[in-house]
Amino acid sequence: MNNENKTIHDFDFSLICEFFSSMDRQGPGSPDVTLKALSFIDNLTQESRIADIGCGTGGQTMTLAKHVQGKITALDLFPDFINIFNQKVKQLGLEHRVNGIVGSMDNLPFRTGELDLIWSEGAIYNIGFERGLNEWRKYLKTGGYIAVSESSWFSDERPKEINDFWVNAYPEIDTIPNQVAKIYKAGYLPVATFILPEACWTQHYFAPKAMAEGIFLEKYSGNKTAEELVASQRDEAELYRKYKEFYGYTFFIAKKVRL
Numbered sequence: 308m309n310n311e312n313k314t315i316h317d318f319d320f321s322l323i324c325e326f327f328s329s330m331d332r333q334g335p336g337s338p339d340v341t342l343k344a345l346s347f348i349d350n351l352t353q354e355s356r357i358a359d360i361g362c363g364t365g366g367q368t369m370t371l372a373k374h375v376q377g378k379i380t381a382l383d384l385f386p387d388f389i390n391i392f393n394q395k396v397k398q399l400g401l402e403h404r405v406n407g408i409v410g411s412m413d414n415l416p417f418r419t420g421e422l423d424l425i426w427s428e429g430a431i432y433n434i435g436f437e438r439g440l441n442e443w444r445k446y447l448k449t450g451g452y453i454a455v456s457e458s459s460w461f462s463d464e465r466p467k468e469i470n471d472f473w474v475n476a477y478p479e480i481d482t483i484p485n486q487v488a489k490i491y492k493a494g495y496l497p498v499a500t501f502i503l504p505e506a507c508w509t510q511h512y513f514a515p516k517a518m519a520e521g522i523f524l525e526k527y528s529g530n531k532t533a534e535e536l537v538a539s540q541r542d543e544a545e546l547y548r549k550y551k552e553f554y555g556y557t558f559f560i561a562k563k564v565r566l
């Protein structure tokens with residue numbers, strides 16, 4: 308990549324980060340759903356070590372932190388998100404047991420068998436569902452839990468338009484039974500699986516995003532990157548409205564078992 312491209316790329320990248328930084332969540336979900344997933348996990352104490360991988364600005368981490376006692380290390384690739392994350396931690400007075408760090412999910416800074424719980428909402432797709440399940444397992448104690456949300460197909464067949472969108476965006480999207488089988492194959496006992504309610508997309512994700520889009524477009528009026536970014540976000544929301552019976556997000560909770 309030459310310097311000129313790098314500059315353009317960096318500019319695009321920081322614009323994209325700025326847009327998503329302005330939201331409490333960077334993917335579908337809700338406090339209720341985070342707590343529902345947490346309700347299947349029974350081994351947590353003050354001594355527990357928890358990781359939230361791909362935490363974004365930490366919407367779900369703060370919910371978790373208010374309801375569990377242990378120490379949480381939350382990790383994201385983007386420093387802007389982690390800055391906002393750590394500001395929230397301070398505001399809530401949680402610095403003694405919640406910490407946001409910059410890092411990558413394919414090179415985690417944890418020790419083998421260190422963690423009681425791995426949390427990851429709407430982020431494992433960045434490494435791939437099966438690869439994430441397999442690579443992250445070693446950081447968990449036997450009997451430790453993993454809770455991840457991931458996009459799923461709700462049927463074997465679907466219209467071409469939505470199939471093409473996902474094959475391009477994330478070809479590893481799969482049906483729920485196949486995903487549960489992958490969890491089992493990776494050395495976990497599937498404990499619970501539930502589909503995120505529509506409100507996690509509409510009310511908790513697309514609605515705040517639509518607000519952020521308006522503000523962003525006003526600020527960067529005439530900027531091609533900003534306009535394209537908003538257009539792609541609006542297309543995604545429209546696809547969901549049109550095809551939501553065919554796909555959505557699923558929460559998977561599983562326990563590491565001895566192999």
Ligand code: SAH
Pocket residue numbers: 331332333334335336360361362363364365366367382383384385388410411412413427428429430433
């Ligand atoms: N868990 C948050 C954010 C989900 S969006 C929520 O539910 O709101 C996916 C997140 O994964 C983004 O914050 C993105 O910055 C992060 N991400 C992407 N690639 C990553 C990587 N390789 N390592 C760590 N985080 C990554």
